[in-house]
Amino acid sequence: MKIKADTTVCIGAGMCVLTAPEVFDQSEDDGTVVLLQPSPPADQEAAARRAVGLCPSGALSVVP
Amino acid sequence: MTDVTLTTARQRPFDPPDELAELRKRGPIHRMTYADGHRGWLVTGYAAARAVLADPRFSNRPEHMHPPIPARLELSNELREHEFRLPPGFFLRMDAPEHTRYRRLLTGQFTVRRMKQLESRIEEITEACLDRMEAAGRPVDLVEHFALPIPSLVICELLGVPYDERGRFQDDSKVLFALDSRAEDVVGAMTRISAYLYGLVQRKRAEPADDLLSGLVAGGELNDEELTGVAFLLLVAGHETTANMLGLGTYALLANPGQLAALRDDSGLVDNAVEELLRYLTIIHIGPVRTALEDVEIEGTLIGRGEAVTLSLPVANRDPERFPDPDRLDVTRPAGGHLTFGHGIHQCLGQQLARTEMRVGYPALLRRFPDLRLAVSPEEVPMRSDMSIYGVHRLPVTW
Numbered sequence: 285m286k287i288k289a290d291t292t293v294c295i296g297a298g299m300c301v302l303t304a305p306e307v308f309d310q311s312e313d314d315g316t317v318v319l320l321q322p323s324p325p326a327d328q329e330a331a332a333r334r335a336v337g338l339c340p341s342g343a344l345s346v347v348p
Numbered sequence: 349m350t351d352v353t354l355t356t357a358r359q360r361p362f363d364p365p366d367e368l369a370e371l372r373k374r375g376p377i378h379r380m381t382y383a384d385g386h387r388g389w390l391v392t393g394y395a396a397a398r399a400v401l402a403d404p405r406f407s408n409r410p411e412h413m414h415p416p417i418p419a420r421l422e423l424s425n426e427l428r429e430h431e432f433r434l435p436p437g438f439f440l441r442m443d444a445p446e447h448t449r450y451r452r453l454l455t456g457q458f459t460v461r462r463m464k465q466l467e468s469r470i471e472e473i474t475e476a477c478l479d480r481m482e483a484a485g486r487p488v489d490l491v492e493h494f495a496l497p498i499p500s501l502v503i504c505e506l507l508g509v510p511y512d513e514r515g516r517f518q519d520d521s522k523v524l525f526a527l528d529s530r531a532e533d534v535v536g537a538m539t540r541i542s543a544y545l546y547g548l549v550q551r552k553r554a555e556p557a558d559d560l561l562s563g564l565v566a567g568g569e570l571n572d573e574e575l576t577g578v579a580f581l582l583l584v585a586g587h588e589t590t591a592n593m594l595g596l597g598t599y600a601l602l603a604n605p606g607q608l609a610a611l612r613d614d615s616g617l618v619d620n621a622v623e624e625l626l627r628y629l630t631i632i633h634i635g636p637v638r639t640a641l642e643d644v645e646i647e648g649t650l651i652g653r654g655e656a657v658t659l660s661l662p663v664a665n666r667d668p669e670r671f672p673d674p675d676r677l678d679v680t681r682p683a684g685g686h687l688t689f690g691h692g693i694h695q696c697l698g699q700q701l702a703r704t705e706m707r708v709g710y711p712a713l714l715r716r717f718p719d720l721r722l723a724v725s726p727e728e729v730p731m732r733s734d735m736s737i738y739g740v741h742r743l744p745v746t747w
């Protein structure tokens with residue numbers, strides 16, 4: 285599984301970091317999403333998927 | 349079928365009005381008559397509410413506004429007369445990309461990491477409030493000693509507003525949230541808070557300190573009018589909201605002793621309990637309201653261009669398709685995904701701050717007063733049905 289993040293639409297709400305802290309971080313400057321693990325390991329996949337579903341701005345997607 | 353209206357009258361303190369809960373059983377979207385006669389919509393379903401809030405074809409700009417409840421009619425007319433001029437920088441009522449510019453300047457200050465760093469300071473503030481509450485002796489009003497001062501102190505410190513100047517905005521801020529305020533009083537209150545904050549911006553320019561407002565001034569991206577609007581939004585949004593969650597949340601725990609005991613005895617439950625209290629209580633009970641900029645289909649219903657849509661977040665958060673057995677407070681359920689902070693580009697900027705304040709606040713309160721209980725009968729607790737943010741006016745407690 286691969287995750288894509290579009291920082292131009294991210295609103296820095298932090299839901300991703302709260303949900304899957306090993307996969308996502310937020311930039312110190314503008315709070316937008318930073319992908320720590322674009323291809324999350326198997327044990328992080330479920331949390332990463334939940335984060336994609338919770339993201340309020342539609343910045344995150346799962347690449348098939 | 350006849351149109352519905354948005355009622356705020358509740359039968360039980362923690363449950364949304366029965367009429368609205370009944371509506372949700374009939375479907376996710378309903379024709380609603382607004383206070384100015386406009387025919388728009390009311391959304392009661394979780395998935396539909398999420399879809400509207402995430403869709404850029406719905407605007408939050410004030411010129412499209414229709415008042416969802418009669419108490420907002422006069423204010424809506426007043427704003428119309430003033431051509432809907434809101435303070436510059438008041439980005440809650442802007443659409444992208446205008447909204448994006450302001451939000452971007454602030455998100456770096458409200459990241460999950462920044463809020464975790466604030467945690468120890470929030471703990472100190474909380475313990476100091478609890479010391480004063482204990483010293484005041486029982487019974488006390490929990491709102492005055494705990495629920496209101498914690499978030500007020502925190503947002504003042506974060507922004508750089510001297511706490512001893514809170515008299516300059518706290519009463520006016522109540523006027524903004526009271527549904528029965530006269531329009532001219534609301535405008536007066538907004539003007540006074542803005543004037544105070546404009547002066548504060550000038551002071552930060554002359555004497556910068558280590559706070560958010562000084563940082564924004566130094567950043568040089570915003571002019572003084574915009575800085576005033578941003579400070580206004582943060583100050584007003586940041587102190588009444590969490591205050592009501594702390595007050596109403598404590599009342600809900602006292603009314604559900606099993607849940608209170610579970611949280612008190614297992615500190616590992618706190619993150620979950622905070623999400624569940626947010627879901628169960630959903631203190632933003634009127635709106636958000638959006639307007640369709642073009643025809644949009646939501647779950648098979650065509651929303652026409654120019655039609656207003658009111659989202660009932662308390663009812664959407666009790667949608668059994670999303671949260672099984674939704675009317676039960678259960679601090680162990682996975683309650684993430686609730687709509688209490690909204691959804692889409694306006695999803696609450698301060699949510700990680702609010703979460704931190706609650707994660708610190710509830711356990712500290714239960715540790716200090718393990719036998720905390722109401723000092724009056726439940727019928728005597730004055731509920732805030734008359735305010736745009738739901739909660740308790742006062743919560744007399746003893747221990």
Ligand code: HEM
Pocket residue numbers: 408439440441451503581582585586587589590593631632636637687688689690691693694695696697698699701702
């Ligand atoms: C439990 C407490 C809180 C609740 C339930 C809450 C709820 C909300 C909701 C529902 C919205 C979206 C409104 C809409 O879409 O029209 C919102 C936006 C906002 N909130 Fe909160 N809020 C809380 C605490 C805070 C705090 C502590 C701050 C302070 C910093 C804050 C600042 C904001 C701001 C600035 C916005 C506008 C965001 C934007 O337009 O991009 N909120 N809040």
Ligand code: SF4
Pocket residue numbers: 289293294295296297298299300301308310315316317338339340341342343344
């Ligand atoms: S959840 Fe979405 S909007 Fe929020 S920080 Fe992560 S990517 Fe950005």
